[in-house]
Every structure is written in C-alpha cells, then in structure tokens.
Amino acid sequence: MPVRPTAALSALLTTALSVTALAACGSGSGHGPDTVKVSYKQSTDNSVKVADTYLAGVKEQFEREHPGKKVEFVPIKAPDAEYYTKLQQMLRSPRTAPDLVYEDTFLINSDITSGYLKPLDAYLAKWPDWKRFIGSAKAAAKGRDGKTYGVPDGTDTRGLWFDKRVFSKAGLPPDWRPRNWADVLSAARTIKRKVPGVVPLNVYTGKPAGERATMQGFEMLLYGTGDGSLDPLYDDTTGKWVVGSRGFKDALSFVETVYREKLGPDVSDALDPNFNTTVNGELLPQGKLGIALDGSWLPQTWQPGSGHPWPDWSRHLGLAAMPTQHGQAPGKVSMSGGWTWAIPAKAANPDLAFDFVKTLQTKDNARKWYIANSGIAVREDVAADPAYTGAQPGLRFFTGLVAHTHYRPAYPAYPKVSTAIQEAMEGVTTGDLSVAEAASGYDATVEDVTGGRVVRK
C-alpha cells in the first residue's frame, strides 16, 4: 500500500518535533557540581567587549586558583529593559537559573520580592573584604527584610558638565561652582543672552527619555530639596510612597522654568527618544551645549574606537556638583545606580558562585573593572588608590560625589512611579499642564499604581 502523503508528513513532523522537544529538555537542565554558570549583560554593540574581556580574565584566574572547577558563561545580549525581562524569565525555573547573575540595583528589590534571589548574609559575614564596601552601596542591594542580596561591582554618580568654550564666550568663570538652583538658572540665562545658537542647559525630560529623565533629570532636583535627611520619594518607616510634597512641585517648577524660558533644548528635540545620542555625539563635542545635567559615564562615548572619539574632551568640559535647592547642607546632590552580582534562589551551586564573586571582587580585579567600564568605585580601598583616580579625568570628581549620593527606592512599584514622574515632567515641559496640575496628576497615578500605599507630606 502506498504511503499517503499526510501520513508521511505527520510521521516526519512527529519525529522532528519530538527530537527538538527532547533536545530542549536535555540541555539547560542540571550541570555538574564543579561548574559555576554565570550570566551577565553582554553589550549589544559587537565592537564593545569590555565585560567579555574582563570576565574572561577573571575566569582564567578562578580556574587556576580552584583546580577542577570550571566557569561557564551564559551571556545575555540585550538592551537594559529586555535584559531584565530575559533574566527574570530564566530565574523562574531551576532548569534555566544560572548560579550567578548580574542584577541592576534598579530592579533588584523587585526580584527579591519575587523570591528570585538568595540572601548572601551568611557568605558576607565570613568575607573580610565586605567591610571595604561603602555603606550606601551596600544598602542598594538590601531587601526590605534587612538581608543583603547582591555584591555591588561599582556605581555611577551624576553632576553638571559644562562647556568651557561656551562659558568663556558668555563671560562665565571656567571654574564654575553653582551654590544653588538659582545659580544654575542664571548661568543658563546668561548663555542664552550672550551665546546664540547654543542650548544653554539640558535636563532630560518626558516619557521618551524614560528612566534617564527620572534619574538624571528629576531626581537630581528632587533629592536636593528639603534637608536631605529623608527620602523625598518613599517613606521608609511606613513603607509608603510620598505624594503632595513641596519639593516635588519645586523640582517640577525648575523643569518648567527651563523649558518655558527656552533655556533647554527645543521641546520637540527634548522629547525625541534618541535625543541622548545627539547630546553625547553632537551637541557636547561640537560645543553647542552650555550645561548638561548628566552622568559619570559620558566619557565612555568619547573613547577611541567608539562612535564619536573625542580624546581631549577634558580640555573643553568642566565638572561641577549639582547644588541643593537653596544651597542647604550638604550643598551638593547626586543619584547613584549601578549593578550587583547576585545568586539566584534556584542556583545549583551557590557556594561556588560566591567563591567566584570573591575572585571578581579582589581589590585588583575591582580596580581593573572600574577603569575598564568608567565605573565609580564602591570599595574604599580602591577609591583611595591613585592608580584608579588617575586613570581617567573626572573619576576623582565623580568618586568624590559618592559621599553625597542617593539610591532610588527601587521597590517593585518604582518603575511605575518613575513613569508617573516622566509624565508629570512632560506635562510642564510642553506647557500642557501647570505645575499644580502635573503634581496632582502624579499623586493620583501613584496612588493608583501602588494600590493606595501613599503618604502625604
């Protein structure tokens, strides 16, 4: 009897699919007790191999010092937002969970709440180097249960970058040190008056800029209001989000002033999702931006081999700390994020994973890493090391800000609160909303997305 085509086809499909399915089950699941699987974020830019090169070196050292043990990398090649998603999916199942993962402090608390991560306190207590880590960085990887879930491998800080070429044309001092918000605005007004064709001041704003608007823009203002002793976004004692605060409206007013007086970029440029590329690649190198409220990592963009090499940037750009609103103590403000190494709750070899963390975070390796990725040291011994501070202009300045830096309340609701901030900013930037309207819109949204966990201040 001739075989009918459908039968042949179905048989073929069955075989093919079951082979694939079996293969899928086979790989990925359990690996030997001598191999530690490490997931990290690989750059989406193929020419950037900073993390890969660094980790390969550490792997070699680890395998040499731990005979019989192996390190296997499971790199995830994705932009930030997608990296989180992929990682979270891997962490859900013991079959896909690696032994060590690279976690952004932005989402670590969320992943702790989900039960994806393992507390490290038992390991840290026996690790002498942990005492070297600065307090604020340690706090960034702490869960609400008081346990620590990650070892930070550096941080970032933020401040004011200003163009000395623009400043000299405007008659402003090359060693500019603004003492309060009014100083920043008045410098911008001077630039607007005296140097036409230049954007006086850039503050990232609106939803298209995303977390960049919230952190480099709004929070750099908000955390400089009040007396700095309390978190202006989140109330730790009650575990509730702050609404209706004076500081929030003041920070919004600052943004409104920048865009209403046309001290910032054209609104339509500011709301272009790719505007940061223009700032880093064109406006700053070409001397078309007076003051930029931005992060410590900018020189990464200007290194040789990147898209816009600008080796002598430090000749043209000056750095100043972002002042507090009225110059009240401590006088300056900075925000920090950064990444940590964490061990998944479903890891197969957690002990070996922590051994790998110890190798990653020897003083020498830590210093090598900070220098390679323009990171800011979170180990006191490295921060004081001239081999580190002298490695790149600006490192000393941004490391000095660590003492005045704040970490975001990165609890599960934070990403939604951040979106609400961006919407409020966007309202005052376009002029569609008054400060009062935008602030009350924020209050309502936060009340909604946090399920009513808000407190009026």
Place this chain on the structure above:
Amino acid sequence: MRRGHPAVRALPLVPALVLLLLFLAGPIAYCVWIAFTDLQLTGQAHSSFTGLANFRRAFQDDAFLNAVWLTLVFTVLSSLIGQNTLGLALAALMKRASKPVRTLTGGVVITAWVLPEVVAGFLLYAFFRREGTLNAVLDWLHLPRQNWLFTLPILAVSFANVWRGTAFSMLVYSAALDEIPAEITEAAEVDGAGGWRRLWHITLPMIRRSIGTNLMLNTLQTLSVFGLIWVMTRGGPGDRSQTLPLFMYEQAFQNSMIGYGTAVALLLLLVGSLFSVVYLRLLRTEV
C-alpha cells in the same frame, strides 16, 4: 483499495494533533489563563486569579482607551485607506505601464517591504525628524517646516506603515487583476463604458474576493505593528502615538504586569476579529 474504519484512518494524524495541541494550543490557553490573573514578571511572590479585574481595569484606564482610539486611527489611515487603495492604484497603473517602468516601480515598492521593520523605522525617522529630509524638501519649496514626529506623530507613523506595507497589496492586486479575462474588459469598452465605470462595475466586483482577503491580512498585520512605531516615536510624545501593541509592551514588560498586558493582548485579538468579521460580511461573494 480497502477502506479502513474512519478511526483507524485518522490514526496517523494523532501524533501531529497531540503536538499541535501541546505546542500551539497550549501556550494560547496559558495566555488566556494569565489574562485572568495578576501575574507579574517581578515584584510579587505569588500570583492569584483575579477574574475580570484586568479587563475592568482596561476599560477604566484612559491610557488604554487612548491606545484603542489611536490603533483605530492608525489602522484606518494606513491599512484601509493607505496600503489598500495605493496598492490597488499601483497594480492598476502598472498593468498599463511599460515593462521597464513596471520593473522599476515594483522593485522600489518591494524593497520597502523586504526591509526589516526596524531598519524601515530608522529610515523614516530620519525622513521625518526636525533636521530630516522632509523638512529639507519643504525648505526648498519655501513651505513652513515642522517637527512631524512631534506635531503629528500618528500621521507620521501611519505614513511609514503605508510606505512599508503597500507592496503586499500591490502584489495581491496585480495577481487579481491578471485574472480578469481580457474579453470582459474589451466587451465593456465596446459598450462604451469609461474608466471609472469599468472600475466600479467590472474590476472591483471581479476582484472582490481578493479585496476581502487583502483587507483582512493588511489589517491584522497593521494591528500588530510594533517595531516601526517603537523606533520612530516610542509611542510618544506623551502617548500620542501609543497604539495597543506599544501599550501592551509598556504594561507587560516595563511595568512588568504580565497579567494586565496579556488581557490587553486578548482585547487586541478581539479588535482584529471584529475587523475580519466586518470585511467578510461586507465583501461576501454573491454566487
């Protein structure tokens, strides 16, 4: 050949059926289930069944209603009017054009279609942005320039979708027009029917079936456009070009509310099927 019992004859299909159910229907059913829970990607220890809460939430959410409205505008502008009409016009014109013109036009239109969505997005972003090509042309014509992605974002992304997707309609209609017997057109011409009359009374009725299929495929494809809009405007400024797929992405992956995002996806599916039913009814072939 001896005919076996129907059950025995169906036997070889069983493995395929099982696999289909497992790999196709399984995930779909799982999706439907998730839409009724408060599952989050992160930030939650346990998820629970919440019934219709996600759907109720959607209809009370201004951002969702805004996304539905923009999705309709985007679909009507770019798929129904743009791709469909332009595709038909191109196909009709090309039927009469000389071979070199036909090859050239076809080549250009199909290139736009073959380009990956993200690449097309960047090209059109460069075209519409403030320092972009369109404004350069307007300057040259002494017409006022503006930032199209800021002032008319939904129109800009709709145009982009027309630019990218017209080739498909053109191909469908070219094939359909070739099917019309030349005698019928000639007979009508002899009877004195002008161009418009021939289009209305002969061409359109004869390619009715293709119109239906094309509209349906076009619409379903347009409803799910994501990369193009993401690259050009990220749904902004504000949420003035945030169609349902972008809204869904924001909820599911940026706000990590997988349950809510999936519920929105189901609603999008519903919008798609509504469109399909309407087309099928309107264009049902009379026998």
